[in-house]
Structures are given as structure tokens and as C-alpha cells.
Amino acid sequence: xxxxxxxxxxxxxxxxxxxxxxxxxxxxxxxxxxxxxxxxxxxxxxxxxxxxxxxxxxxxxxxxxxxxxxxxxxxxxxxxxxxxxxxxxxxxxxxxxxxxxxxxxxxxxxxxxxxxxxxxxxxxxxxxxxxxxxxxxxxxxxxxxxxxxxxxxxxxxxxxxxxxxxxxxxxxxxxxxxxxxxxxxxxxxxxxxxxxxxxxxxxxxxxxxxxxxxxxxxxxxxxxxxxxxxxxxxxxxxxxxxxxxxxxxxxxxxxxxxxxxxxxxxxxxxxxxxxxxxxxxxxxxxxxxxxxxxxxxxxxxxxxxxxxxxxxxxxxxxxxxxxxxxxxxxxxxxxxxxxxx
Amino acid sequence: xxxxxxxxxxxxxxxxxxxxxxxxxxxxxxxxxxxxxxxxxxxxxxxxxxxxxxxxxxxxxxxxxxxxxxxxxxxxxxxxxxxxxxxxxxxxxxxxxxxxxxxxxxxxxxxxxxxxxxxxxxxxxxxxxxxxxxxxxxxxxxxxxxxxxxxxxxxxxxxxxxxxxxxxxxxxxxxxxxxxxxxxxxxxxxxxxxxxxxxxxxxxxxxxxxxxxxxxxxxxxxxxxxxxxxxxxxxxxxxxxxxxxxxxxxxxxxxxxxxxxxxxxxx
Numbered sequence: 001x002x003x004x005x006x007x008x009x010x011x012x013x014x015x016x017x018x019x020x021x022x023x024x025x026x027x028x029x030x031x032x033x034x035x036x037x038x039x040x041x042x043x044x045x046x047x048x049x050x051x052x053x054x055x056x057x058x059x060x061x062x063x064x065x066x067x068x069x070x071x072x073x074x075x076x077x078x079x080x081x082x083x084x085x086x087x088x089x090x091x092x093x094x095x096x097x098x099x100x101x102x103x104x105x106x107x108x109x110x111x112x113x114x115x116x117x118x119x120x121x122x123x124x125x126x127x128x129x130x131x132x133x134x135x136x137x138x139x140x141x142x143x144x145x146x147x148x149x150x151x152x153x154x155x156x157x158x159x160x161x162x163x164x165x166x167x168x169x170x171x172x173x174x175x176x177x178x179x180x181x182x183x184x185x186x187x188x189x190x191x192x193x194x195x196x197x198x199x200x201x202x203x204x205x206x207x208x209x210x211x212x213x214x215x216x217x218x219x220x221x222x223x224x225x226x227x228x229x230x231x232x233x234x235x236x237x238x239x240x241x242x243x244x245x246x247x248x249x250x251x252x253x254x255x256x257x258x259x260x261x262x263x264x265x266x267x268x269x270x271x272x273x274x275x276x277x278x279x280x281x282x283x284x285x286x287x288x289x290x291x292x293x294x295x296x297x298x299x300x301x302x303x304x305x306x307x308x309x310x311x312x313x314x315x316x317x318x319x320x321x322x323x324x325x326x327x328x329x330x331x332x333x334x335x336x337x338x339x340x341x
Numbered sequence: 342x343x344x345x346x347x348x349x350x351x352x353x354x355x356x357x358x359x360x361x362x363x364x365x366x367x368x369x370x371x372x373x374x375x376x377x378x379x380x381x382x383x384x385x386x387x388x389x390x391x392x393x394x395x396x397x398x399x400x401x402x403x404x405x406x407x408x409x410x411x412x413x414x415x416x417x418x419x420x421x422x423x424x425x426x427x428x429x430x431x432x433x434x435x436x437x438x439x440x441x442x443x444x445x446x447x448x449x450x451x452x453x454x455x456x457x458x459x460x461x462x463x464x465x466x467x468x469x470x471x472x473x474x475x476x477x478x479x480x481x482x483x484x485x486x487x488x489x490x491x492x493x494x495x496x497x498x499x500x501x502x503x504x505x506x507x508x509x510x511x512x513x514x515x516x517x518x519x520x521x522x523x524x525x526x527x528x529x530x531x532x533x534x535x536x537x538x539x540x541x542x543x544x545x546x547x548x549x550x551x552x553x554x555x556x557x558x559x560x561x562x563x564x565x566x567x568x569x570x571x572x573x574x575x576x577x578x579x580x581x582x583x584x585x586x587x588x589x590x591x592x593x594x595x596x597x598x599x600x601x602x603x604x605x606x607x608x
Contacts (some may be wrong), residue, residue, distance in 0.1 A: 004437060004477065008453050088431035217450025221442055223432045224495070229424045230395055232445040232499075233418030277478075278432035281451075 011276045011286075018289035022070065024310075025296035029066040030058050030176055032303045064193045068201065068257060069299045070292045072190075073264055075205045075250035077291015078284055080265025081272075082212045085219040085280025086243045087152070090273075091328060093266035094251045096152060097138055097244065098159030099131045103255035104129025105162040105169070108182050112169040122254030124200045131252030134158050137242050188259040188314020190299050197257040208250025213284060220281035261278070261314040262290045263321020270328065346534050347503055349568040351400035354387050361387045362398065362599035363558040365542035369536070369551075371502065374529040376566070377538045377547035379555030380579060385538045386426065388555065389505045390535070393421045405502060414543065420444035424506040426538075433479035434492045440467055443498025470524055486517035493524055504528060506537045510544060522548045542583070544568055546594040554578055566592055576600050 024039070030046070031037040033056055034157045037045070044050045045058035055174040076094065094100055106126035115122055142154045166186070173179045222256045226236045254261070266292035269283055276286050295313070298320075302311045345368035361384050369375055377385050391398040394417045396407050402409035404420050412420070422443070430439055436453035441452035443466060444459040455463065467473040470490040474484060480491050488511060496504055506525065510518040518541070526548050529535045536553075539545055545552055547565065552569035554562040556578045562569040575581050575596075584595040 004435070004453065007435075007477075023363075163532065218443065220450065221436075221445050222431055223434055224439070224442060225425065225427075225429060225431065227390075227395065228423065231393055231418060231421065231423035231425070232442060233415040234445075235414055264583075277434075279434055280432065 002091025007277065012154045013283060014272075014275045014286055015288075016292040017240070018286060018293065022289055022292045025293055025300065026066050026070055029069060029300050032300050033057070033062060037196040037268045039149045043219065048224075049183050052164065059194075064195050064301070065190045066138075066296070067110065067198050068193050069190050069296045070197075071202060072254040072258055073268075073292040075208055075254055075291070076261065076264040076295070078209055078212055078288040079247040079250055080267075080285035080291070081280065081283045082215070082243050083247060083265070084269050085222065085283070086240060088222065089227075090270065091266075091325075091332060094247050095159060095264070095265075097155040097247065097261060098162055099156075099244075099248050099251050100260050101159040101162035101166070102134030102257050103127040103131040103252045103262050104186060106133075107256055107259075108166050108169050108186070111182050111185065112173045112178060114178070116170065124204075124253065126205060127256035128252035131248040131255070133208045134162065135248045136250070139244070151185030172225065180311065183321050184312070186314075187218040187261045187312035188261040189310075189318070190258055190295075191310060193257060201253040202258045204249050204253025208253065209288070210244045211242060211246035215239060215246075216284060219243075219284075220279055223280060225326075259314055261295065261317055263317050263325065264294050266328075267321060267324055268294060270324075279309050343372075345369060346405055347536075348403040349388075349392065349400070350403075352388070352391055352402065354384075354396060355392050356396070359400075361558055363389060363456045364400075365555075365560050366400075367481075367553065367560060367563055369534055371534045372529060372532050373550045374526055374535045374537065374548055376549035376552045378534055378540070378542060378545050378552060378570075379556065379561070382557075383555040384558040385555050386507055389507050389536065389538060392503075392507055393417065393423045395405070395423070400489050407421050408454045415446055418498065418501075420503060421500050422499040422501040422504040424492060424496045424504070424509055426507040426511070430480040431487075433481040435477050436472055436480050436483070436494075437467075437476040438471075439462070439480045439491055440472070443495045444497060449591050457546075462500050463498050466494040466500075469527065470494040471498055480597075486513055486520075489513055489517060489521060490524075493521060497524075497528060504532060504533055504535045504537075506535065508538050508540070510539060510541060517543060540595060541596055542570060542575075542579075542594045548591040566594075570594055 027042050030042040031039060037054060041050065041054065042058055045054040048055065081095045081258040083094060083096065084090055106125045106129055110122045110126045135145050136167050138158055142150045170179045170182050216233045221232050221234045230236050269287040271290050272283055272286040276282055298316050299313045302316055305311055347369045350366050352362050352365040353360065364495050365388060377388065379385050382489060390396045392402055392581045408574040409417065438452040440463050441455060444455060444462060447459060449455050449459040470493050472487065474493050475487060480488060493509065513521065516595055522544050525535045525537055542568055549565060552566050553560060554569050554574055561578050562574045572582065575583055580600050581596045582598050584597045
């Protein structure tokens with residue numbers, strides 16, 4: 001097929017272009033901050049050239065931030081694409097299942113109880129545990145063979161519950177500084193992250209990514225609907241569990257070190273569809289790359305926008321993401337009026 | 342008489358505390374087009390799903406001498422080409438990619454990297470239903486008739502010994518209805534056992550080798566169209582009488598009038 005060959009060539013081109021864009025953004029991210037550096041100076045400092053000061057700034061202060069921005073943006077984009085494929089709904093995103101909200105609650109609980117401060121290992125562990133827990137509760141409430149509408153409603157309830165529980169934890173915290181610390185942490189930020197944060201989040205993010213990518217073929221078959229997919233040999237119930245687990249691992253790990261950064265997972269797949277088509281399998285890698293590019297861009301922007309105090313990157317992604325979400329609802333409302341499932 | 346290929350023994354299915362299938366038993370041979378008819382809610386779709394192993398049933402299904410229960414999901418998928426009611430595609434995938442999913446049970450999950458054998462099967466299926474020309478077009482942008490041909494091609498591409506089609510002619514204009522039945526007829530003539538659910542008794546009488554009639558979860562009649570769709574069966578099961586005739590050596594049944602029910606009305 002000539003058209004198929006052209007489409008395949010274009011998809012490869014898009015992926016190469018995205019890889020280059022992400023690499024460039026990572027270099028820019030390493031150069032932005034109180035001490036501005038050109039991409040060339042950054043490259044020099046990365047390989048150990050230049051002076052002691054630029055080397056420390058780039059390798060120890062900014063590199064963890066860039067790595068986290070890249071990895072977390074990627075897993076959020078990938079999770080969004082996988083969930084949209086699973087639900088066959090372009091409005092799906094990780095927050096739909098309440099996993100990030102639950103993860104945030106886990107972390108907030110640790111801070112509020114005074115068990116540990118925001119740089120402790122207890123934080124990510126609690127976040128991941130709560131992300132898992134929320135998913136298991138979701139499946140228990142919705143039932144093993146639940147329809148997608150039930151899953152969406154249950155996810156909504158769980159994210160509301162996690163939000164209320166978070167508010168309660170802040171409400172009951174013993175001193176105002178803790179509440180303030182929680183509030184700032186909830187906004188989502190990549191500032192002041194160290195390699196310890198990278199080491200904590202990365203294994204979970206990598207595991208989540210591998211799990212999600214392994215389900216490519218099954219997600220493509222699911223384009224025909226659950227019944228057809230099942231008749232083609234896809235274990236739809238297992239697929240659902242696997243995808244949700246992958247999302248929980250990746251998102252739980254990400255939320256633990258950065259707080260909640262929303263809407264990357266929603267936007268990234270939408271940006272890619274006009275370029276690589278609608279096939280949920282072919283959308284995964286480009287969505288991960290565009291998610292990485294989006295978060296790196298947002299994280300560069302918060303350092304460039306002049307302001308009296310730091311703008312949190314989670315605030316910026318929400319400010320851009322929510323209007324985009326509303327636009328999507330408007331675009332999709334005719335189709336969705338017919339039912340979500 | 343060749344040996345039966347698809348055997349159902351005492352199939353029972355209970356969904357949400359309601360028994361939807363009650364002791365359904367039959368044996369079907371290959372190279373046959375079998376129409377599955379019955380009033381709304383008689384259990385036709387449930388029977389189709391139970392045969393394909395898509396929902397839990399008690400009793401036994403054997404396909405090609407093997408127990409369905411002993412087969413993996415993939416192995417089942419290679420034996421049954423299943424066309425569900427409505428057969429929609431949720432994303433605008435190219436028609437080629439949709440049909441190529443018919444090779445998924447054979448281990449081909451990427452439509453860009455099909456083996457020569459898989460690609461040949463996809464080509465054959467698309468040629469059989471005349472959709473090769475739409476290969477690159479999005480399945481969601483095709484007309485209803487074109488889309489149903491793509492869906493049928495996807496099922497044919499499995500190259501399974503059994504095809505189960507749930508109301509493939511619903512919502513199609515008469516021309517497409519005949520076309521779909523002809524395609525299924527051709528598949529049957531080439532050796533496949535085709536079971537097709539339909540509400541159109543005329544199409545059933547004309548194209549099928551035999552008819553299974555379902556009523557309230559039971560098999561009410563099974564046999565040659567002339568026997569299975571007899572006046573008595575139509576009156577008892579469908580509460581209708583029909584105009585009957587013959588044309589070009591084929592049977593014509595046109596539902597004509599409802600008949601009053603003597604028995605106690607249900608519900």
C-alpha cells in the first residue's frame with residue numbers, strides 16, 4: 001500500500017523530530033535559571049568541561065530537574081494515550097481514575113502527620129501505595145466486568161474522596177506552616193529536585209512505561225470495541241487491569257516527587273493525532289515524547305516568566321490545560337451526547 | 342452427511358439472575374449457512390456469544406472435535422470469526438488496518454508489518470467484499486454499507502472455520518442486505534460454517550441451508566427453512582402468518598399479519 005508507506009514514513013519523521021525537540025528543550029532547560037547558559041556552554045559543562053561552578057550548576061542542580069521533567073512529562077503523555085485507548089474516549093486522562101489525586105493524598109498524609117518532610121523517602125512510597133490502593137478500590141467498586149461509564153463514575157468518586165481527604169489533612173494539620181508546605185507541594189513543581197528524587201521516581205516510571213508499551217497490540221484491537229477485541233483473543237478484563245496498573249505505577253512515582261501536574265496526559269495525545277493518526281498503538285510513543293516536550297517547555301516557562309515569587313509548573317499546566325479540556329468537551333459533545341460507553 | 346463441526350450440548354446461560362439460554366443443544370456441519378432467528382429477547386445474541394466463548398455458560402461447546410473450554414482465548418479466536426451487532430470502529434483507522442486486525446489471533450498485531458501470509462489473507466478478504474479500493478480511507482468516514490463490508494472483511498480475514506455474525510444486515514438498504522448475505526453464502530460455499538442472526542425471515546428462507554428458531558431461551562425449531570419456518574412455528578413463535586411462494590427455486594417468506602395469541606399473555 002503506497003498510502004500506508006507514506007503514513008509510516010511520516011510517523012517515523014514525527015518521532016525523529018520530537019526526539020530532537022525534546023533533546024533541545026532539555027539543553028535549554030539546563031541553561032535556564034538565575035545563571036543563564038547557552039546550550040553550547042551547557043553541553044560543555046555536561047561533559048565535564050568549563051569551570052567548577054557551571055559544572056555543579058548543570059550536573060547537580062539542573063540535571064535532576066531536566067531528567068524529571070522529561071521522564072514525568074513522558075509518562076504522563078504515555079498514560080493519557082493509553083487510557084484514551086483503553087476507554088476509547090479522547091477525554092480520558094490519568095486523573096480520570098483518581099490515581100494522581102490519591103497519590104497526592106498519600107504524600108500529604110505523610111507530611112501532615114509529621115512523619116517526614118517533603119524530601120523524605122516516605123513520601124513517594126506513600127504516594128505509590130495510595131495510587132495502587134485507589135486503583136484496587138476502583139476495580140472493587142466497579143466490578144470485574146464493569147462498563148466504562150461505571151469506571152469513569154467510580155474514578156470521579158475516588159478522586160473527589162482523595163481531594164476531600166487531602167483537604168481534611170490540611171485542615172487538621174497542627175501548624176500553619178505544614179498546611180502551607182502541603183499547599184505549595186500540591187501545586188506541582190520540579191524545583192530543587194535532586195538525584196535522590198530521580199532515583200526514587202525513575203524505576204516506577206520506567207516500569208509503568210514498559211507495562212503500557214507492552215499492551216500496544218491489544219489497545220489497537222480494542223478500537224473495534226470490547227466484544228470484538230475479546231473475540232480476537234484479547235483478554236479485555238486483564239488488559240484493563242494491566243493498563244491501570246501501569247498508569248498507577250508511573251503516575252504514583254511521578255506525583256510523589258513533583259506533586260500533581262495535570263493535563264499533560266490529556267493534551268499530549270491530542271497534539272499527536274493530526275500528525276500520526278488515531279491508532280492508539282501508534283499514538284503511545286509520540287504522546288510520551290510530546291508529553292516530555294510539554295512539561296520541559298512549561299518548566300522552562302515558569303523560570304522565564306518574570307514574577308515576584310516562583311510560579312509552580314503544575315499551576316501553569318492547569319491554566320493552559322483546563323481551557324483546552326473545555327474546548328475538547330465542546331468539540332466532542334455531539335459524539336459524547338450519545339453515551340460514553 | 343459429514344461429521345458435525347460445531348456442537349452445543351445443554352447450553353445454559355444465566356445473566357443477572359435470569360436464565361437467558363435453557364438447555365440448547367444442536368450440531369452443525371461445515372459448509373453451511375445457518376440462520377438464527379427468533380423474537381426480540383429470545384436469546385439469539387447470547388447463544389452466539391456462548392458459542393464463541395465470550396460469556397460464561399454451562400454445558401459444552403465443541404468445535405472441530407475440541408472442547409471450547411480447553412482452548413485458550415487466542416485459539417478460540419482462530420476458530421470463530423465473530424461479527425458483533427453494530428460492529429463499530431471507535432477511532433478513524435484506515436480500512437486496511439481494521440481488516441488487518443482479523444490477523445490478530447494469528448499473532449499479527451501491527452498492520453504495517455504483516456507477514457506475506459497475513460497480508461495475503463487481508464487482501465483476499467478485502468477483495469471478497471470489494472473494499473480493497475478503500476484501503477487507505479478511514480473506516481469511520483465510509484458509508485454504512487461500505488463500513489459493513491469492511492467489518493465483514495475483518496471477520497473473513499481471520500480465515501476461521503466458523504463465522505458468527507450478529508444481525509449483519511440490520512440498518513442496511515436492500516441492496517447491501519443482499520450483498521452481505523451473498524458474501525456470507527460465498528464463505529459457506531467455500532467450506533466455512535456460517536451462523537447468522539437475522540430478523541429478516543425472507544433473507545433466512547432464501548439464503549440459509551438450515552434455520553435455528555429460538556424462543557424464550559430455548560431452541561423451538563431446527564431444520565430446513567421450509568420446516569423450521571413452517572406456518573405452525575411462525576404462529577407459535579413469532580405470532581404471525583406469512584405469505585409464502587417460490588421464485589427461481591428459492592423460498593419466499595413475507596411476514597403478513599400478526600395472529601392473536603391463545604395462550605396466557607406473558608408479563
